[in-house]
Amino acid sequence: MRRLLFVLLLSLLTLAALPALAAPSESERDFAAASEALKRGAYTEAIDTLELLADRGFVHPDASFNRAVAYVERARSSAANPGDLGRAAAALSEVLLLRPSDEQAELGLSRIRAEISRRHAREGTAPVMARDSLGRAATSLFDENVWAWLALVGSLLLTVGLGLRRFVQLTSAALAGAIGIGLGAVLLLAGAGLTAGARHFRLTSSPAVIVADEARLLDEAGKPLPQKRGSADSMTVPEGASVYVLERRPTLFRVAWGSSEGWLSPGQVRILATR
């Protein structure tokens, strides 16, 4: 009798727990609501919901992707807000950080940037391109862990080479050891250096995208920075450009754009979410 009661109680508990297990989370409900709003053309509503999701710390490449869709659609509508395309570019850049293999996001990002450039060109302002600094470009060739593994392999080769040279008296072992030492030292130095560089950039800067129509680089006091080579024009970062935020203050962010550095208003920059 007791056993029967126990089985019944267990069954009831399981049945009660099933809906909870099957129920979507609050974030999933919000995502679904935003998707629904997108379908009926309520782009601002979808943006508000997806932005709130992001504010709550929910990070998912598909949520970022739909946010990009909402911004693009609003930019195409009569309710377009300045910076919508920049925000779409930021959302797609976020997707690529979270899921580098997302081809649709990569294609969309390139099309959006092309559209921003086209609009700037139509208004008579040629977009200024900026390349990353050499160090950042080198470290970003591969993932940080690739450099770390390279350093580890180099360390192993160097260790084996040194061991052969030191402890094995055979001529062939000495030759193999010398090759191991040379190759291992190069790999270790390069791998460790690039790992350290990538780690430094990861810890000291945050990837971001310009979401304002035009963002003038300022000095620390908030005055526009002059263009390089003595030009009187100020340096302007185009909408949708990738920058790195180096320092955050309540009213200004210090950013690196290519090899240039300057300050921008926080509202002009969207820091990308990472996990």
Add this chain to the structure above:
Amino acid sequence: MRLAFTAAAALAVLVASPVARALEVKTAVSSQRVGVGESFYVQLVIMSDGQNGNAIGDVRLPLPPGMTASQPSRAPQSQVSIINGQMSQRVGVTLTWTVTANKLGSFRLGPPTATFGGERAQGNPIPVEVVAAGSGSAPQRGRRGFDPFNFFDPFGQGHSPFPPGFNFRSPFDDDAGEEQRPEEPTYPDELRVDKAPDSIAFLRATVTPNQVVVGQQVTLRVFAYGGRGQFSPESPNEPSHADFLTFDTGPDQAKAYLVPISGIRFIGAKLRELPMFPLHAGTLRAGNMKMGFAGRGYPSPPGGGPLLRESNWVDVVVSEPPLRGRPPGYKIGDVGEYKLEATVEPRTIVAGESISVVAKLSGIGNVPFKLQTPESHGVEWLEPALAEKMEVPNGVVQGSRTFSYVVRLTDPGKVDLGELSLPYFDPKRHEYAVARAKLGEIEVKVNPNADKTKLQPKPSDRLAGVLQARDALGPQAVPLRPLSDRTGFWATLLLAPFGVVFAGGALSFAARTREKLRERGASLGAQLEAALREARELAARDTQGSVAAVERALFLAIELKLNLKARAVLKSELGSALIERGLPSARADALSRILQDCDALRFVGAGSGIDPVELSQRASKNVAEMRGDKLSVPS
């Protein structure tokens, strides 16, 4: 009812008399309807700019028959005010008579007169009705809230223009013995300061509240205090408030009070009261207002000009409203308490035409500039025209903004417009709320010219169809923790090769040490030490062994010192050989003697009379001394 009547009667005589250009004269009576035998009070207040002094004389109150009056009491008055940055001071006196009515009827008192500063001041005549005892309306003692003698605040609202430090209490509120009580300070509490930072003059800034959310109102107040009497403010600047949105509260009008601080009577006044709204989160600063104090008691600095003072900074801790419970579409800064109303017209249109939606957002706070408009296919909201009416009653910013939208509807049918909304944070309740206004349905009729009015897609729309929304959240890779963040990565990287190097080095070092030790064991010095030690140890029990060790020690010592293999030299010639090599002759003789004693002990034994212990000690001593001997010829 009686109170209302009395108030009306008293107000009726509150008329300023146009007596003299510089004098301001007011007359008042506590009651115009009194019972026989009851007393009432008549008051004459005279104020002037004080330029002619404040001497009082020739005080008169003409009385009709049937009334008597006491000698008038005199209470000096002083008034300091700062209006539009200009300080002015007025002085005066309040004369109060206690009049007793002894006869029924209607009478006319006065007018009361007096001379003040050499000028004649005359009040107004006062009509009084004396009725049977018990039906009069003499004032109640101790009553609060209504004071006809407080000319700027007859109903007790607390807006007396006179500096409370100068004001005497109304006689109608005082008990008989109350005049003996010390005068209590009646300046506003916001002017209270426990300790004056400067005994001459200072500015003080305060902000309330000092912990708010972005968009919530705070009020910055700046007060000026002068400890050397009357002053006029010179070149006051605006307090700093770069991180705040401020509301202009109209012209500055300051009221001055006497404020005793640490035993000094300061003239204190509020210079600025600024409602402000923080623009972002953080610890934000405001204040630092500068102003010059000009006046007789305020010394000029060495460079000239008025005495400059600046206020302190005040910090406001500003945070963003909580994420918990935040509704979608909430904009940081939308804080307050709002309601939203909307009207829509017309309700029936033809497709392609527009309707008008007028929404009024009103409430307390910096009323937001943007509403959330409902979106759907076929409904196009244009940018609204905006009208606003903002006010700052009692220092609280409030008002309304009216949004006039033009909404174009392109698809025929019954269109539910949805609702306008504004999510906001209510700081009083510490929670979010949404102001909503339902817009209802619009009947959109089919447009016979639909083809002409249909919206044409933009020919240059290059983003159409580039991105397709995703319906569900797909899988996502678990992020890998970077190897370089793992403890031991860098140690592993460097320790492996360096470990091999260290191990090789350690092995080499060990081998070298071993070799050194071995070499050290085979050296002449080591052999000499070993021979001497052996000689000492064997001296007591093995004479032959000890003798052999002594001989060996001596030969080793000679070889070490002179590089001479002494075994190859005849003992008889050893002394001269040692001298030739530069050893002192005494030392050579001593060594030869030891060797001879060794032979004697070896061959004769104990019979030789030589003690092996003494021999080994002598050998040790000579070997040690020989190490320090200087050679006459380099060996």
